[in-house]
Amino acid sequence: MTTEELEQLLAQQPIALLHRLARGRVQRHFRAGKRRLIEVLLRHSAENRAGFESDLMTLIGEKHARPAPPPPQAPAIRKQKSSAPQRRTTHRPVEPESHEPAITLSSWLEGLGIPPSKAFVPDAWQEEAIAKLREGDVVVSVPTGSGKTYVAVEAARRAIAENRTVIYTSPLKALSNTKYTEFSKIFGAEQVGILTGDRRDNGQAPLLIMTTEILRNLLYDAGGGEIDVRLDTLGLVILDESQYIADPERGVVWEETIIFCPSQARMLLLSASIGNPHDIAEWITSIRPTPCHLVRHSTRTVPLRAGYLHPNGKLTPLFRTVGIPHGHPSYLHPEAKRLFLQYEDETLPSHSRR
């Protein structure tokens, strides 16, 4: 194929196909118009022309093949196809589908509502985290919205009762402000202080809220000989959202804070669900005087259900089961699958728009 031919062929394709072709090849291709996109694609194709052309052909083939699904008695073709490297978009994990009948919308929506109000009873993992904090450091890794704040509040309450200072850090200033208001309501305004880069409100309070960077700087100053906040009476350091330790730019601040945290203070790390919380616990155990206990808990307090809402307003469950089928991403609800394929058909090759 000459370059002119290729250019013509590209020009004939719908823009959506060009975008799919540009995926992984061209940066920020969403921004480009059709002419510009073709230009960039052509320039890019010079690098690996054969691969580019074959991808284009696969995509064009897909476009024509999709409206008419292949007849079931075509094993020969399928075999051939599977031996050739396929494009990412067509690659779906082959997994046996559940044979139980898919649930209906009404049973999916069932149970929706407000629970009867009852006295708050802490979960077992919350109790465990607070109890273990007496013996050493604690890492908590639980799903978002499980009630990490309760652990933080209870732990802070106990430390304050023992006349120890508590430092609570969050990654964002906005979150610090929210917690400041929240904790002021719980503990009383005179018990809570907030430190920012240029301001300190009630800096002598037993519970201090700051961003992790500010705490790191305090620890630097303590290391350099200038004692700032009463680090010797520090009893507990709570690092909220500590999955930020993996943040490409700021993660190092969390590491430094944990490395330089005074040894008499307990550490409480609160984190969203992450894949390797035991690594963090093991690491902290290896560098701090007391062993670090991991509290892990993966079921959500309020169960979650996933749904699919079609642009025409039709709602269906996303999965065949009522809850989330953990470990089985292909257990899609047949209705959701059908509607989504229909959506892709209508938005990708765009027959209607031509």
Place this chain on the structure above:
Amino acid sequence: MPPSIHPVDLILALRDKHLTPAIVFLTSRRACDEAMQAFDHSRILLPPPRQQAIADVLDKVIAQYPSIAEHPLIPTVQRIGVAAHHAGHLPSWKIAVEELMRHGCLDAVFATTTLAAGVDFPARTVIITQSSIRKSRDFMDLTIGEVQQIAGRAGRRGKDLVGFAIVTPSPYIDLNVLTKGFTGHPEAINSQFLISYPMVLNLLKAHPLDQIQPILAKSFAQFQLNQRAEVLERKLDDLRDQMEPFGPRVCTDWITEWQTFDQVRRQKSHRAPVRKHEPPEVAARFHFLTPGRVVGFGRSRGVVLRQYRSKGQKSPMITALRLGGGITESPASTVTEVSDRVLDCVDAPVYPWCTPESVEELLHHLEELPGRLPELPILIPKDDEPIPDAIVQTLGDFACPTCPSRSACQRDYPLAAKLRQEQHRHVKSIQALRTSLWHRFQEKIDVLQQFGYLTPTAHLTEDGEWARLIRIDHSLLITELLRADAFSGADPAMLAAVMSSIAHDDDRPGAFPRVSSGLASLLGQVRKLAASLSPHEDPPLLRADIAAVTERWIGDPGLTWIGLCKSTTMAEGDIYRLLARTLEFLSQLHTLKATHPGLTDTASRAIAALRRGVLEELP
């Protein structure tokens, strides 16, 4: 059919199924604003008592933060019970929306996914409209952890029996990413240990140089590097077992002996090898580009199928299987990233250098790999080792032809050489894993010594003593500016303006006020200095238009917040963040009271002028 559901229809559908309150995560701020506009003429009003409840909550928040009293979204919020919440808004507005959500007054909030972590309020339902997220100017698929973080906002403890996460498609959505995100285990996290100049100075202030290495060894980064080193050590043990039968024979190092003998025998040495200068990093890397190694080429990724030297120039080359199925021959210098991952690959003697089944398998594995892979730390030798003068050897120098173990050597050589090579590679990798942090730290020490912040014995100099107090991004640029006395004649507005142009890292275009000529020439100098420091520190954007916004705010005390917002197309929230960041930078300068009294004075005047109106509402 529309490419995605209309916001009004969305709210109607949610109300109909009792799925409110909901958080709707959209791709961009603009999408949120447009969604709000869609309600301008809609008639899906709330019943009057609920409208009144919203007004009551808003009144309370406005009493505390008067800046949002005139917010243009308030009428829509009150009538329909929907709101937008994104980084373009003032923090006080976001507090108002959060407060409304907490009281259960709203039906829906439109928010951007970028700030999913900053959205600290739950709802009954979460609507997901996309499978990718904008990260540093590029779209990336959501990770499993991120999908679960977003979905985690669904279901309020004590207020809901179940929570709902509902996907509604928009163009370019990939349902696979989301279903995997819902059903999968969150990814393991990896340490990102950036060694910065302030960190080096502060550590050396508190500890002597010989205690630094043990401190670095306490990091999570080193913990994870050690884990990887242990895996390699186990492999090394295996190799040692496999090498058992190839121990000393007639000569102790028979493998090397046979190798040179074999070369001489084939008269390879007759042709003088072409010695091209290779950059040391390419040479060091080439060693690790073995079959199965996952490597990055700029933005794309591939697996090495074989490594070789080109016929004529003998330049290091690799054959790689790229993401998407292409097989390319590329110079080793095009590899930008050598990952820690080695995939299994069955060698074959001809193109494509491995069996067709394994090509397919590799491709499959390659697609399944997570977006970010730990990089293999590779030690780059400082100076090229001198090449020993070739000793011309002749066959007569070898005992091999008459040696009793000749046949055994000849038979075992290929396997033994391969095993030994692998052994060497592992040893090198382990060494790199154990010492890479320390090497990176030493690189920073070298730079700081070169600039005179550290003495040759790695103690802090006079300049180092105050420079360690500057603990922000671009600290080297700022301290160098102070040493060059760049701000000696600057007024508070100019100082703050320069600081804000250093602090700002967004390249969003727009219209801005004009910059004064004094500031423009000062910025010119800063730019020049930043360019000269670029080998040691990435230069900031140093946008003059951004600096002009700060200059106006400080230079004109009579300017109101609304007036400032009108002078630029920047979003309110962005201006707020810019000024707040500037405040942070200025207060860092404020810590230099002892050594730079004039500068601290200017900085405190700038802080006083900056902190007014909206900037004073929150701590």
